[in-house]
Amino acid sequence: MNFHLFNEDFLKGVDRLKENSIDLVIADPPYSLGKDYGNDSDKKSPKDFLNWTKEWITAVEPKIKETGSLYIFTTWRFAPEIFSFMKTKFLMINEIIWDRKVPSMGGSTRRFSSVHDTIGFFAKSKDYYFDIDSVRVPYDPDTKKARTRSIFVGKKWLEMGYNPKDVWSVSRLHKIHRERENHPTQKPLKIIERIVKASSPENGVVLDPFAGSGTSLVACLLNNRQCLAYEINPEYCSIIKKRLQRIKKQEKLNLEISFV
Numbered sequence: 097m098n099f100h101l102f103n104e105d106f107l108k109g110v111d112r113l114k115e116n117s118i119d120l121v122i123a124d125p126p127y128s129l130g131k132d133y134g135n136d137s138d139k140k141s142p143k144d145f146l147n148w149t150k151e152w153i154t155a156v157e158p159k160i161k162e163t164g165s166l167y168i169f170t171t172w173r174f175a176p177e178i179f180s181f182m183k184t185k186f187l188m189i190n191e192i193i194w195d196r197k198v199p200s201m202g203g204s205t206r207r208f209s210s211v212h213d214t215i216g217f218f219a220k221s222k223d224y225y226f227d228i229d230s231v232r233v234p235y236d237p238d239t240k241k242a243r244t245r246s247i248f249v250g251k252k253w254l255e256m257g258y259n260p261k262d263v264w265s266v267s268r269l270h271k272i273h274r275e276r277e278n279h280p281t282q283k284p285l286k287i288i289e290r291i292v293k294a295s296s297p298e299n300g301v302v303l304d305p306f307a308g309s310g311t312s313l314v315a316c317l318l319n320n321r322q323c324l325a326y327e328i329n330p331e332y333c334s335i336i337k338k339r340l341q342r343i344k345k346q347e348k349l350n351l352e353i354s355f356v
């Protein structure tokens with residue numbers, strides 16, 4: 097079982113990855129919003145940002161298996177350019193909207209308030225792995241009862257749950273959330289787990305080039321996937337290390353994790 101975190105610039109480490117070895121890439125890079133990640137990675141000009149994005153996408157593409165997928169998190173500002181580029185190399189399967197459930201409290205007055213992130217789901221080929229049953233959403237007993245008209249009885253979606261749609265309403269993480277770590281753009285585990293379960297097989301290899309607080313490593317640890325992750329900031333690597341050790345202890349897991 098491969099489980100490695102590299103404190104390294106992904107573009108420097110990517111060449112060591114074997115071709116056709118990755119089942120799933122979960123890429124949550126800086127969005128070019130000027131955030132402080134303890135480095136300048138989110139402070140590139142739009143031109144440099146797009147060139148850098150194309151560079152890492154080009155480098156990672158041959159590492160993905162023919163049945164593999166890549167999910168990329170971005171914003172409406174750069175989704176058009178990034179998705180057009182991705183479509184020259186991959187099949188586009190979905191544009192997923194992450195509705196961050198931002199409370200309505202004023203907001204922008206010269207435009208509509210932006211309350212979502214965009215997630216592009218791309219596959220290497222039409223034979224991509226996808227397990228919808230692992231991410232079905234079960235009905236609560238009342239809703240289920242309300243849908244038991246005879247034509248629905250026995251339907252898989254009614255018994256096992258419906259298949260998630262492409263708008264995911266999950267609150268962004270606040271200090272009160274127990275899973276929250278000291279990272280400015282930590283993604284909710286619920287979102288990353290859904291991606292891991294739907295788009296990688298058990299024991300499959302997941303790659304996270306921009307690990308942040310390590311949410312994808314946690315999702316892999318909890319769901320029996322291998323994981324290779326890169327994070328350039330050593331302080332975030334310490335956060336990830338502590339987070340994984342805590343979860344290993346809670347869940348009584350013996351998995352060997354290497355921190356390089």
Ligand SMILES: C[S@@+](CC[C@H](N)C(=O)[O-])C[C@H]1O[C@@H](n2cnc3c(N)ncnc32)[C@H](O)[C@@H]1O
Nearest residue numbers: 105106124133137282283306308309311327328
């Ligand atoms: C949007 S955050 C990822 C958040 C993560 N998904 C989570 O849930 O915590 C992007 C991360 O990429 C890191 N980063 C930026 N450039 C990098 C590079 N070239 N190689 C590796 N990590 C990088 C930043 O330090 C930052 O922590």
